[in-house]
Amino acid sequence: MERKNIIETEELTKVYDAQTAVDHLSFSVVEGEIFGFLGPNGAGKTTTLLMLLGLSEPTSGKAWVMGINPIREPIKVKRIVGYLQENMGFYRDMDARQMLGFIAELNGIMGDEAEKRIDTVLSDVGLLEEAEKKIDAYSRGMRQRLGIAEILLKEPKVAFLDEPTIGLDPDATNRMITLIKSLAREKKMTILLSSHLLYQAQKICDRFGIMINGKMVGLGTMDELTGEKFGIGKKEYTLEEVYMKFFKEE
Amino acid sequence: MHGIRAIVKKELSDHFSSFRFIILFALITMVSLILVYMSAVAIDENLEGEKIPQFVFLMLFTSSRIGFSLVQFVAFFGPLIGLILGFDSINRERNEGTLSKLLSQPIYRDDVVNGKFLAGLSVIAIMMVSIILIITGLGLVAVGVKPGVEEFWRIIIYLVISIIYVSLWHGVAILFSILFRSVATSALASIAAWIFFSFFLSLGVNAIITSIVSTEGTSAAEIYVRLARFDRALSFTSPMKLYNDATATIVDPMRRTLRPFIMQMGIMERWSLSRFSGPLPIIQSFLMVLPYIVYLVAITAICFAVSYIAFMRQEIRSV
Ligand SMILES: Nc1ncnc2c1ncn2[C@@H]1O[C@H](COP(=O)(O)OP(=O)(O)OP(=O)(O)O)[C@@H](O)[C@H]1O
Numbered sequence A: 001m002e003r004k005n006i007i008e009t010e011e012l013t014k015v016y017d018a019q020t021a022v023d024h025l026s027f028s029v030v031e032g033e034i035f036g037f038l039g040p041n042g043a044g045k046t047t048t049l050l051m052l053l054g055l056s057e058p059t060s061g062k063a064w065v066m067g068i069n070p071i072r073e074p075i076k077v078k079r080i081v082g083y084l085q086e087n088m089g090f091y092r093d094m095d096a097r098q099m100l101g102f103i104a105e106l107n108g109i110m111g112d113e114a115e116k117r118i119d120t121v122l123s124d125v126g127l128l129e130e131a132e133k134k135i136d137a138y139s140r141g142m143r144q145r146l147g148i149a150e151i152l153l154k155e156p157k158v159a160f161l162d163e164p165t166i167g168l169d170p171d172a173t174n175r176m177i178t179l180i181k182s183l184a185r186e187k188k189m190t191i192l193l194s195s196h197l198l199y200q201a202q203k204i205c206d207r208f209g210i211m212i213n214g215k216m217v218g219l220g221t222m223d224e225l226t227g228e229k230f231g232i233g234k235k236e237y238t239l240e241e242v243y244m245k246f247f248k249e250e
Numbered sequence B: 001m002h003g004i005r006a007i008v009k010k011e012l013s014d015h016f017s018s019f020r021f022i023i024l025f026a027l028i029t030m031v032s033l034i035l036v037y038m039s040a041v042a043i044d045e046n047l048e049g050e051k052i053p054q055f056v057f058l059m060l061f062t063s064s065r066i067g068f069s070l071v072q073f074v075a076f077f078g079p080l081i082g083l084i085l086g087f088d089s090i091n092r093e094r095n096e097g098t099l100s101k102l103l104s105q106p107i108y109r110d111d112v113v114n115g116k117f118l119a120g121l122s123v124i125a126i127m128m129v130s131i132i133l134i135i136t137g138l139g140l141v142a143v144g145v146k147p148g149v150e151e152f153w154r155i156i157i158y159l160v161i162s163i164i165y166v167s168l169w170h171g172v173a174i175l176f177s178i179l180f181r182s183v184a185t186s187a188l189a190s191i192a193a194w195i196f197f198s199f200f201l202s203l204g205v206n207a208i209i210t211s212i213v214s215t216e217g218t219s220a221a222e223i224y225v226r227l228a229r230f231d232r233a234l235s236f237t238s239p240m241k242l243y244n245d246a247t248a249t250i251v252d253p254m255r256r257t258l259r260p261f262i263m264q265m266g267i268m269e270r271w272s273l274s275r276f277s278g279p280l281p282i283i284q285s286f287l288m289v290l291p292y293i294v295y296l297v298a299i300t301a302i303c304f305a306v307s308y309i310a311f312m313r314q315e316i317r318s319v
């Protein structure tokens, strides 16, 4: 069965003053998959996400999210995409409920519907108990979960998660991973996940893109990537081994 | 539409719960109480046994017993209020990473700027109205004169001009908060702009012009005419002067020309002059200041246009 492309880029390029952050990038993500967006620091992952969301203007090239051009119609894209930022900011004087209420309002979700959704997402991420606490007093993990709650609130078709497990303890990481997996499986969300945790990424991602210096050097499922680098063999390779092989050869 | 409403709502609640607002409010309340009390006492003394002149109520706003009238206070410190309310509005959010969160929601970028401006405008309006109410209340008690219908309308027009004037500076502050990433820099730029337009232009340039004009050694009348001309030209470079001239006509109906002849006279001369010339009717006063109002609004609009352009082109990344 042919599934349709949810995210697609064509020769997408972003040049900052001195350097090319994203270099003629072409790739696509199909409906319902979790796409692991890997690569070393400064590879251009965040820049790519920003361009897909219409927050940053590409130097050249094209992009589509569910067929919508984020440069021309950023509002439409932002309506269907939930974005978990790399360094998330919160209004620290608010509590979780107020923060979610504000996000709901910005998305045009009002009244009882907003109340209902806020309660649902708070319990989904396990923050119901601490919902009346100021965000200032939240731990890193709680903030991260609140960030996920903000995304769930929009009930988006697509989620861009930029390092959602950064700074989480192993247990919290596992719970986050489980949560992300359930979003794709139960809520049928298409997820673009950028991460440095290869072990966890290998567990939940259907497909991977390895980006180095703004170029996608590897693209495919675990089997495809292993086959490309090591040939078809008996040995089971880990994502980490595959990734390091790509990294060394660049 | 929902975007701007949400932002205005949030900004308002931020303002009202901030110490900044509370301190500002306490400050201007205090100052207007002092000013009005002083001028009320002055008016009381001056009017002992005399016939009550027209527009005695408006004198509460214009009498400068301690060297400063309320109108002058707003002219000088109103800008500072506008600047303080806005100098960190965009860059603080940028530094805390909430700006990119805001902009990854389905709202327009201008909603953010507009929402912040409208919230600031409401706060400014509330502050100005409270000042006027305090003065009116105190005026009733201290002077015992009720404002007439005409005085009421004059005060309303004064209020509108003042709100526009302070909002203009609020717009400047928002512009700085877009242009400068660092909050400290935009605070500094705000203060620099305030000093430049409020003190440097009106005092410094005035001094220079006066010295230029007087060296030419022509007749006194001619010098006055030239001074007046320079003064008008200067008006259009300084919002404060613009505001001074505009409000003077409104709250000081005895004055027919806009500066500087009246400036040369003492208060007694002015009063005796007013016996010969009746007050300028309110419609006339209004028509006279209308261009100034339009001009103030135009400066605000330009400020906005620059803000939009700068903000639209900016890269929004969480740092
Ligand atoms: N505003 C900017 N001006 C100039 N260069 C920038 C700017 N933002 C990012 N870059 C450069 O673009 C490149 C890609 O950055 P990007 O943040 O996309 O990397 P990343 O893959 O997300 O890295 P990380 O894993 O560390 O998050 C980097 O080399 C960075 O220095």
Ligand SMILES: [Mg+2]
Pocket: A045, A046, A047, A086, A162
């Ligand atoms: Mg990144």
